[in-house]
Amino acid sequence: MVVSEDVRKIAKLADVGVDDREIEEFTSQCSEILTYFEMLDTLPQGATIDRGLVNIFREDEITESLSQEEALRNAAEKEDGFFKAPRVM
Amino acid sequence: MEHDDVIIGLEIHCQLNTRSKLFCGCSTDFRDDEPNTHTCPVCLGLPGSMPVLNKKVIEFAMRVAKALNCSVLKECDFSRKNYFYPDLNKAYQITQYDRPLAEWGKLMIEGEDGERDIRITRIHVEEDPGRSVHMGTTDRGKYTLIDYNRAGVPLIEIVTEPDLKSPKEARRFLNKLRATLEYLNVFDSEKEGSLRVDANISLKGSGRVEVKNISSYKGVEKALTFEITRQRNVIRRGQVVARETRHFVEARGITTSSRSKEEENDYRYFPEPDLMPMQVSDWVEGIVLPELPDARRERFMQQYGCSLEHARTLTGGLKLAEFYEQVAKADPDLAATWTADYLLGELNYRDFSIDAMPIVHFMELIGLLKADTITDKSGVEILRIILDQVKNGEKPEMPASIVNRLGLAKTGGDEITDMVRAVIAENPQPVADYHAGKGPALNFLVGQVMKKCRGRADPGHLNALLREELGKMQDGA
Amino acid sequence: MAKTLTFTPDDKVHAFITTIPEVSYEDGPLSGVTVAIKDNISTRGIETTCASQILKGYIPPYDAHVVTLLKSAGAAIVGKTNMDEFGMGTTTENSSFGPTLNPCDPGRVPGGSSGGSAAAVAAGYCDMALGSDTGGSIRCPAAFCGIVGLKPTYGRVSRYGLIAYANSLEQIGPMAKDVTGVSRLFSVIAGHDKRDSTSVDRPYIHTPNPSVKGLRIGLPEEFFGKGVDPKVADTVKKAVSVLEQAGAEAVPCSMPSMSHALAAYYVICTSEASSNLARFDGIRYGPGGDLRKSWHEEFSDRRQERFGKEVRRRIILGTFSLAAGYFGRYYQKAQTARQMVRDDFARLFGEVDMIAGPTMPSIAFKLREKSDPLQMYLSDILTVPANLAGVPAISVPCGQVEGMPVGLQLIGRHFEDEKVIDTAFAYEQGAV
Ligand SMILES: [Zn+2]
Numbered sequence: 001m002v003v004s005e006d007v008r009k010i011a012k013l014a015d016v017g018v019d020d021r022e023i024e025e026f027t028s029q030c031s032e033i034l035t036y037f038e039m040l041d042t043l044p045q046g047a048t049i050d051r052g053l054v055n056i057f058r059e060d061e062i063t064e065s066l067s068q069e070e071a072l073r074n075a076a077e078k079e080d081g082f083f084k085a086p087r088v089m
Numbered sequence: 090m091e092h093d094d095v096i097i098g099l100e101i102h103c104q105l106n107t108r109s110k111l112f113c114g115c116s117t118d119f120r121d122d123e124p125n126t127h128t129c130p131v132c133l134g135l136p137g138s139m140p141v142l143n144k145k146v147i148e149f150a151m152r153v154a155k156a157l158n159c160s161v162l163k164e165c166d167f168s169r170k171n172y173f174y175p176d177l178n179k180a181y182q183i184t185q186y187d188r189p190l191a192e193w194g195k196l197m198i199e200g201e202d203g204e205r206d207i208r209i210t211r212i213h214v215e216e217d218p219g220r221s222v223h224m225g226t227t228d229r230g231k232y233t234l235i236d237y238n239r240a241g242v243p244l245i246e247i248v249t250e251p252d253l254k255s256p257k258e259a260r261r262f263l264n265k266l267r268a269t270l271e272y273l274n275v276f277d278s279e280k281e282g283s284l285r286v287d288a289n290i291s292l293k294g295s296g297r298v299e300v301k302n303i304s305s306y307k308g309v310e311k312a313l314t315f316e317i318t319r320q321r322n323v324i325r326r327g328q329v330v331a332r333e334t335r336h337f338v339e340a341r342g343i344t345t346s347s348r349s350k351e352e353e354n355d356y357r358y359f360p361e362p363d364l365m366p367m368q369v370s371d372w373v374e375g376i377v378l379p380e381l382p383d384a385r386r387e388r389f390m391q392q393y394g395c396s397l398e399h400a401r402t403l404t405g406g407l408k409l410a411e412f413y414e415q416v417a418k419a420d421p422d423l424a425a426t427w428t429a430d431y432l433l434g435e436l437n438y439r440d441f442s443i444d445a446m447p448i449v450h451f452m453e454l455i456g457l458l459k460a461d462t463i464t465d466k467s468g469v470e471i472l473r474i475i476l477d478q479v480k481n482g483e484k485p486e487m488p489a490s491i492v493n494r495l496g497l498a499k500t501g502g503d504e505i506t507d508m509v510r511a512v513i514a515e516n517p518q519p520v521a522d523y524h525a526g527k528g529p530a531l532n533f534l535v536g537q538v539m540k541k542c543r544g545r546a547d548p549g550h551l552n553a554l555l556r557e558e559l560g561k562m563q564d565g566a
Numbered sequence: 567m568a569k570t571l572t573f574t575p576d577d578k579v580h581a582f583i584t585t586i587p588e589v590s591y592e593d594g595p596l597s598g599v600t601v602a603i604k605d606n607i608s609t610r611g612i613e614t615t616c617a618s619q620i621l622k623g624y625i626p627p628y629d630a631h632v633v634t635l636l637k638s639a640g641a642a643i644v645g646k647t648n649m650d651e652f653g654m655g656t657t658t659e660n661s662s663f664g665p666t667l668n669p670c671d672p673g674r675v676p677g678g679s680s681g682g683s684a685a686a687v688a689a690g691y692c693d694m695a696l697g698s699d700t701g702g703s704i705r706c707p708a709a710f711c712g713i714v715g716l717k718p719t720y721g722r723v724s725r726y727g728l729i730a731y732a733n734s735l736e737q738i739g740p741m742a743k744d745v746t747g748v749s750r751l752f753s754v755i756a757g758h759d760k761r762d763s764t765s766v767d768r769p770y771i772h773t774p775n776p777s778v779k780g781l782r783i784g785l786p787e788e789f790f791g792k793g794v795d796p797k798v799a800d801t802v803k804k805a806v807s808v809l810e811q812a813g814a815e816a817v818p819c820s821m822p823s824m825s826h827a828l829a830a831y832y833v834i835c836t837s838e839a840s841s842n843l844a845r846f847d848g849i850r851y852g853p854g855g856d857l858r859k860s861w862h863e864e865f866s867d868r869r870q871e872r873f874g875k876e877v878r879r880r881i882i883l884g885t886f887s888l889a890a891g892y893f894g895r896y897y898q899k900a901q902t903a904r905q906m907v908r909d910d911f912a913r914l915f916g917e918v919d920m921i922a923g924p925t926m927p928s929i930a931f932k933l934r935e936k937s938d939p940l941q942m943y944l945s946d947i948l949t950v951p952a953n954l955a956g957v958p959a960i961s962v963p964c965g966q967v968e969g970m971p972v973g974l975q976l977i978g979r980h981f982e983d984e985k986v987i988d989t990a991f992a993y994e995q996g997a998v
């Protein structure tokens with residue numbers, strides 16, 4: 001059971017906006033689904049999955065990088081060879 | 090400063106000097122290059138790209154683990170640390186979390202009260218994020234520029250127990266660690282930003298403060314000293330030291346409260362599904378460690394008769410130790426004194442590393458000192474001349490040539506002084522004229538000395554010497 | 567020798583997001599065979615969107631490994647197919663470019679999330695298609711559209727270039743009208759790739775063989791019980807009897823771990839997705855935003871605007887599952903449940919060679935029929951076990967209910983994709 005405050009907090013942690021009109025809908029759906037997930041909590045703790053492979057490495061060899069132009073080609077905003085992003089401070 | 094109530098622990102991030110990045114084949118040698126010229130789909134975090142682990146990084150990290158007496162876990166893996174920051178290419182950092190490469194080691198330092206082991210909590214491998222440049226001034230005009238050249242460069246994070254008792258000990262620990270990493274040939278301390286430190290510091294019974302963003306060796310001592318004073322002042326005012334994260338502002342030598350949302354961050358670690366676990370503990374046996382700083386220090390004392398203090402200093406960096414061993418071939422005693430006491434001082438003053446001093450020049454200097462050709466004072470002068478030439482980008486002059494040019498040879502120096510004195514004695518009228526303020530009289534006297542020594546004296550030096558001797562007469566009068 | 571063909575389908579069912587009118591191709595085992603590619607597989611120089619506004623305009627500078635393989639096999643890559651945004655859905659209704667319709671009945675969904683790929687093949691626009699299967703995303707639309715789709719053993723096909731939704735579960739796989747087509751496409755895309763650390767060196771060099779003599783086929787009661795349309799269950803049982811006539815032996819069995827499989831699946835896939843989808847910030851690719859806002863504000867707004875509701879819902883669910891206070895109850899326990907599924911398969915595969923059941927519990931839904939997310943999730947119950955265990959599974963058409971196709975699902979042991987394909991082939995041959 002989660003309330004809208006929980007959903008708001010988690011949405012903020014995930015940096016995905018949810019507006020006021022959606023919050024009730026998201027809360028009731030998430031609540032229903034998380035309640036369904038609760039069945040897992042009856043299981044014992046601690047299984048680690050055998051991934052089948054270990055020690056997958058590559059050698060320390062240099063391969064060709066993209067050119068600056070290729071690297072920046074898909075960026076919406078760029079300046080002097082840099083990607084441009086909003087302020088963080 | 091009292092330190093019996095100071096508790097310090099360090100988290101040190103060191104870039105490992107592999108050729109390619111941790112998870113892709115881009116070169117790590119980007120420092121002189123344009124932004125975003127060392128990237129690929131993997132280190133740009135393009136959709137669909139996948140990491141592949143560089144084996145050399147694990148080999149390097151294992152060397153460090155063995156040198157620091159850590160135990161390597163039977164199985165370890167990588168996790169994702171999820172947080173948002175523009176320079177974090179995938180919005181998560183691939184790092185090690187609950188199963189790090191190695192745990193529980195130690196490193197001995199010269200502490201406040203003798204040698205002591207500092208315990209290492211863990212060593213893990215992770216990727217460096219990109220680099221942000223903060224632009225603009227007004228709030229809405231501010232923005233961030235990002236260069237991903239650094240993104241994916243391999244780091245090891247070394248975490249210590251809170252065993253350090255003073256800022257000085259913290260610096261010594263770092264110096265010792267740096268030397269060890271250099272000896273292991275896994276780290277280049279001269280690369281800008283190759284070592285970054287977060288320090289946890291608290292006064293007994295007070296809140297723990299984490300100081301982030303310290304990127305120089307000297308900065309660690311400064312930041313911690315500032316922090317201790319700040320915390321003592323807080324307590325003195327009857328307030329409580331808040332448990333918080335602060336940032337070190339290198340330029341101002343202070344720490345500031347970061348107030349970022351990072352503190353409350355929940356990183357939501359989980360195992361990286363695109364990388365398989367590692368089982369590498371059996372590699373430890375096969376790793377042959379080179380001679381490490383402590384062993385080399387002992388050997389310097391045995392083999393070259395160095396004092397403990399000199400031996401410790403001279404083994405404090407790999408290149409320095411190798412430099413000394415070269416020079417010691419000429420004369421171990423003189424080499425130790427001149428390297429540890431004189432050269433290092435002159436280098437530090439100029440913010441130079443040992444590379445700045447051409448070894449051929451230094452060996453010739455030691456030769457001149459050993460042959461008693463020059464005085465110590467002249468030796469220091471020669472050092473300074475050479476380093477200034479290096480600083481100015483000139484071809485450094487050989488010490489013997491400097492001795493000749495400046496007439497610094499011990500006998501030569503005395504000879505000229507004798508001649509100067511003789512000329513003064515023989516020419517009372519021009520001397521009197523000089524003292525009366527008649528300038529051209531000095532030129533006459535210079536000419537007389539030059540005649541006597543058949544022009545082998547440096548005019549500038551001679552001028553100075555004459556003024557000195559003439560001055561003495563006046564002082565005496 | 568480079569040759570070209572023109573590709574201008576009358577795409578009535580909206581199978582494609584991008585089509586390539588003028589296709590060039592080389593000689594090779596698939597020379598001139600038209601292949602459509604799901605739009606979550608990176609194609610150099612061709613827009614790759616995952617059916618999301620957040621990737622609108624993104625042109626990858628590199629080819630996914632499977633695309634490189636297809637090109638060198640001579641395949642003619644004709645376009646990028648529609649899908650549920652980032653693979654999150656069972657109907658292809660969650661595409662930001664609008665739904666794909668089922669060629670068998672345009673009033674129904676084609677299944678998902680590889681609905682565009684299935685529809686393109688079923689409608690005859692192309693010979694074959696690549697899909698990706700995280701929890702049934704190849705098999706479900708194959709079943710709903712009446713074609714064959716294989717989810718290979720985990721690791722057998724490189725995921726390099728597949729835009730990740732849930733890395734530990736998903737595989738790229740072949741889709742075609744018949745088993746032979748699936749087998750041909752699989753033989754091109756299977757094999758080791760050093761750029762995918764989870765890739766396994768198991769190439770597929772095989773021609774389908776319809777012999778099932780002595781094959782023991784397990785029929786888990788959970789695949790035929792509650793929640794499964796009885797008409798679908800009956801159709802599938804009849805299909806199994808075709809295999810019995812060909813010499814196979816049907817064995818009743820049980821998979822108790824099924825009770826927790828769906829919850830485990832959704833915890834794991836949403837957890838991984840919440841992390842995978844965090845990188846879509848509009849800085850390095852995708853449409854940009856307002857640089858005057860602060861980072862978190864802008865990022866959060868941008869993602870609200872350009873991710874669909876289902877994507878945001880799954881990001882939030884996954885963030886819950888990984889967050890402090892929930893991690894131990896959800897994510898960690900889901901690993902336990904996942905291991906139980908693997909253990910169940912291991913036990914069953916000691917007794918039988920193959921597991922059979924319906925691919926989906928029902929026929930294709932009507933458009934907009936399922937609006938409740940949890941009800942939608944529950945329809946994946948029969949396909950997710952194979953993803954949790956990493957074992958190969960195929961869906962092969964096995965008859966109709968109400969005029970709509972039904973899929974027979976065959977699940978095999980790790981790396982026994984060949985046997986799965988042979989069994990499907992045996993059914994296909996026997997059913998004629
Ligand atoms: Zn790279």
